[in-house]
Every structure is written in C-alpha cells, then in structure tokens.
Amino acid sequence: MDTKKHECERGESYRLAWRRYRLPMRVSVRTAHGVWAEREGVIVRLEDDAGNVGYGEAAPIPWFGTETVEDIEAGCAALGERVTRETLGALPVRLGCLRGALAAARAADADGMKHDYLRVAALLPAGEAARAVLVEQAEAGFRVFKWKVGVADARAEMGQLDELCGEMPEGARLRLDANGAWDRRTAERWLALCAERPVEFVEQPCFAAAGEGETAQRRAEDALRGLAEDYPTPIALDESLVGAGDVARWLGAGWRGVFVVKPSLLGEVRKALDALSAAKASVVFSSALETAVGARMALECAFRWEGEARALGFGVWPLFADRRFDGPPAAPFMRAEDVARLNPETIWNALS
Template identity: 55%
Template sequence: MVKQPYSCVAVNWIKGSRSEAIGIFIFRSFKSGNLQQARVAISYLRVNYHFDYCRYRLPFRAPLWTAHGCWEAREGVILRLESEGGAISYGEACPIPWFGTETVNEVEEACRQVGAETNDAILDGLPEKLGCLRSAVHSARMDWNAPEDESARAVAALLPSGKQALDLIEPRAEAGFRTFKWKVGVGSVADELVLLDDICGRLSGGAKLRLDANGAWERRSAEKWLDRCADYPVEYVEQPCFAEASAFAKAMGDKSAVSAAQRRAEDLLLGLAEDFPTPLALDESIMSGHDVTRWIDQGWPGYFVLKTSLMGEAANALAALEKADAKVVFSSALETAVGAKAALKRAFAWNGSPHALGFGVWPLFNDFEVNGPAAAPLIRWDDVTRIDEEALWNALS
C-alpha cells in the first residue's frame, strides 16, 4: 500500500528536471522494500532553489526608546528564493537579540553556509535556535491564500515613550485610531505614572490604552503600575517583567541558571495576573512555539502578543492558541516591507477572536519602498497584497 504513491512520486520527478539517476535509485529502493533508503534519497529531490540574500542596516526616521535603551537602526537579512520554474519569493530574518533571538551575524553566517543552490531538505534542516531565519525561509516558501474574511482589521497606534506621547495622542485619535500603545519603563515609575494620568485624560470615550514595559519592572514597580491601571481604560500591560539569567550564565552554558531564572519570571507574571484586574500580555516571553505551548499549559489568562517574524515556523503555535481560544494580538517586530507582508498575512489568516493589530508603526524608514503599510486605523487585505517585495530587494541590493 505504501509503495505505489511513493513510486509514482519518484516517476514524476524522473519525468521532470530532477536527476534521473537519483530517481531510478528511489524507484528501485521502493521496489526492493528499502523504504528508509528511498526516503533519504527523496530528501535530495525536493524543490531546488537559487538562494540569495542581502544584509541591511536601516536607520529609523526617529530613534525608538524602550526599556532596553535607544534603538537607532534596524538590522536584518532579506532572502530571495528562485525555483527551477522561475518563481521568485522573499523572506526576512530580522532578529532582536535582547528578546532572545539569534543575532544578525548568525543569520548571515547560516545564509553563507546554505550556498547559492539549495533545496527544501537543507532549508528544513536549519537549527531551531535560528528562529528568525527559519521564519524567513518558511514564509518565502508558503503558498499564501486569500483569507476567508478579507474585511479590514483594526490597528493600534504606536505612541513614543515619555512626554512625546502627549503630542501625538490627540492627532492620532482624530485620524480614527481607537487603540493606542505606549512604551513605558523608560523613565522613572513616578514620572511615567503622572504621564499616564495625562494620557488617559486625553483619551476619547471608548478608546483603549496598551502599556508596553518590555520587561523593565521588578515586582514592586509592576504592582504600583497595576494598582493605578485599575482606574483607567488599559486594555493590557505588556510584558511587565522579564527576568533573564545573567549573560555570564548563558555564555557558560549554565542551563540550570537559565531555567531557574525563567521559572522565577513565569511565577512572577502568573502571580501578577492573578492579583490584579488589569490583564497582562506576554511578548518577550514567547519567542518560539515551545514557549507558547508552555504558557498555554500553565493556564495563562492574559494576552499573547505574537511577533511571528521571530518565532520560526509559527503554524503549530497558532493552531494551539486557536484551540485554546486564546486572546492573540499580532504585532510588528519593526520589519521592512518583506517581513511586514508575511506577518500581516498570518494576522489575516487568524480565525480566533479579533484584537487591534500592532502594526501601526510605519513609516519607520526614509526610503518609501522599505516600509510596510503606512499607519492607519484600519488595514485592508489589498494593503497587504500591494506590498512590492521586489522593489525593496532592488532598493537594498
């Protein structure tokens, strides 16, 4: 029963442009009953590609201040795959190392090792630790279909840290935004809580505020914020705490220290989520499908903020979240247009409960071709399909 389908596959490949010798070898392996040998050979006959890549460093139009410091430029790698049939597709690996991803140097070195000619077997074999690169090659090879529901999705407006947020919230509200995201954890708790009062005073009726601390707070600071948030229309507080193991422990490969730090951070977040009425959201804590599964198993009651550009192959994680009826917010990792297109396609394919997308960030860069869709209260499927990946590739290369 098993031989016939695989034999047919082998014959089809022989008739195409694959190596006839390997095709015959596969056919004979099945005929002799050596299925394992045949499957190994098949892995070498998957789709072949010409592989190219371009590393970029693009200054932001305005530096972005977060709890991790001042972020002045985006770095990443754009991938270009061309199949034997001439089909061209693109992907983007855009690491954020302080989130726990690989580095841009690691992505570039892996691309160099892939070489100019590659196939599915090689690309599928990239190490799991290269989550951003795996996400890029997966996106480049996906057959994206139009979503079942092409209606426009609401978008949250990104507010800068500090007092600058006060200058932008009213113009953004007049433009039609109903959800706002404010970067906190940059200044002192006391100063930012005063600003919180002022910002919430400028919110129009029914508007919501998301607070993103990027893991800046320890327990006491988080408790002060959550006490105050209970009085305001705060949709959630994103990643209030994120206790990493020391850099030394990581460098020395001390897995027990890393695991202990992770457990402490998770216990703290679960405790805060239970003790305060304002919902919490995970961001830095979910950098892989394994992370998502672990938090689902622990009964996380809050939101999952997904930067799918950083998560490797996100399909299984998304299926688990949908099955758990989780509250999911799709968010930008401040990608270029290539990564934006893939991430937005993921967002439009989501069938769970809708929440305003975290893609109100562009234009981030001075060159028009490099940016994702300009920030607007709604984003439409046509806005996604209009993104010209080839124009970006030409602009960078």
C-alpha cells in the same frame, strides 16, 4: 514575483540568495532596552527549478533572545546557493528568524483573508512626547494606543498615565508596554493604578533573558503568573514568546492572558498559530519593526486569524528614513488590500 503558484507545484530544490540590510529609522525608537536607531536584518530569496520566486525576511531582535544578524548571515552562508527541503529543515532551531524567513519564501500565497480590514493601535513614543502624539492620533481616528513605559522613573510615568487617559476619547483603550523593565513590586503598583483606568493590557511587565540565568527567569515567570491572578488588568506576553516552543510552553502552562505575537520571531509560524488557535488564545499581532517583506507575512497571519480581531500592533509606519522599505502608513484601520499590495521584489531590488 509569481506568488500564485501553489506549493505542491514547486520543486524540492531551490536557489538561495540573500541580502543583508541596515536601515536608519526616521525617528529612533526608545524602549526600556535603550534607543533603537537602525534596523538590521536579512532578506532571503528562494527560486525553484520552475522559476517560482519567493521572499522572506529575518528581522531579529537579540534583546528578545533571538539570534543576531551575524548568526543569520553565517546560517545563509553555510546553506550555500543550492538548498533543499532537507537542508532547510536541518537548520538549527536557534536560528528561528532565519527559519521563519525561509519558510515564508517557500510558502505559496494562499488566499483566505478572513477580514477586509482590521483596527490598528497607534504607537506612542515613550515619555512626555506621548501626549501630543496621542492627541494627534485620536484626532486622526485611532481608538487604541500603545505607550512605551519602563523607560523613565516609574513615579513620573505613573503621573503621566492620568494625563494620557484624560486625553483619550470615550471608549478608547491604552496598552502599556514595559518591555520587561519592572520588578514585581513596581509592576504591582502599576497594576493597582491600571485597575481603574481604560488600560486594555499591560505588556511584559517583567522579564529575564536567558543570559540572566534560570533562577531569574523562573522568578520573572512566577511574577507574570502572580500578577495575572492578582489584578484585573490583563497581562500580555511579548518578550516571553520567542519561537513556537515558548508559545507551546505558555499554552501548556494554561496562560489565559494575552499573547502578543510577532510572527517574524516565531520561527515555525504555522505551528505556533495552530496551537494558539486550538487553545482559543487571545492574540494581538505585532510588528517587529521589519520591512514590508516580513510585515506582509506577519500581516497575512493577522488577516487570516479566525479568533477575536484585536487592534494590530502595526501602527509603526512611516518607520524608515528610506520609505521604500515601509509598510502602509499608520491609519486607524488597515485593509487586506493594503497588505496584498506590499511587494517584496521592490525591496529586494532596492537592496541590490
């Protein structure tokens, strides 16, 4: 793959190819939305008339409110084999993951990594299994951990919180991710508990998907704003941010909590990151459990970010049963050179 060519050297028209994938995970991921056993998505490849090739990945998460993998396939089929700047620009905004993938495939590999390395948060499994993994990962040097909550009964999980905090090394921080599972009352009880504990933030305590109607959405957003005002532990938005439009909306509403940014879900990545940067927003870059193709794009965003360097939400690998699709194995730090070494062409070829 020739990623060195600058974008302006490229033609206006490209040959589009795409490959759909379905990859079993090594271990299923359990969240408040249920068990996730395999990852589906589409890798796109664009080649311009000069032979420059670029890759991108559309890794949707429909329960966040993205398009589905079927929508992405249909979008690719509708584009056909020859695409231009204009036909790409005319893709519907609701195909955000596909738009992001095609933008990534077109973008030249600019330099400008701001960091040589960044800290990584270790992802802990939901439930009782978290404790053993935390102990093991603390031993390995991790000092930021992310625990999936809202999976089991709240009272049982609250009991486990103290056990986990008790195992954490001095100065370590725990992120809690409820994936929108709590009602406001439950979230209030959790946040009261977190106030005295080394909790870095609580991610998406409440959420209502578009399908639940406008009243439910307004209530969930009011709850997020209320919780952010009433408790000292920062609240992080994740499911609330699908696409650059959501980022702009929350920035416009003056959100001062954390923005968990999954670049794979932003659609117009550059636009969203520029807006966050201009607002000096607090950003945590996070995996959408994409393959190394999408992860490379997402991690490049993180390594270029000029704001505060918070631990990456990329402590997810090894993730796939077939390790050829993984990014760098989780370690307390990730290096820019590990990111630069990820090779989309290998993954493209593995799907042939």
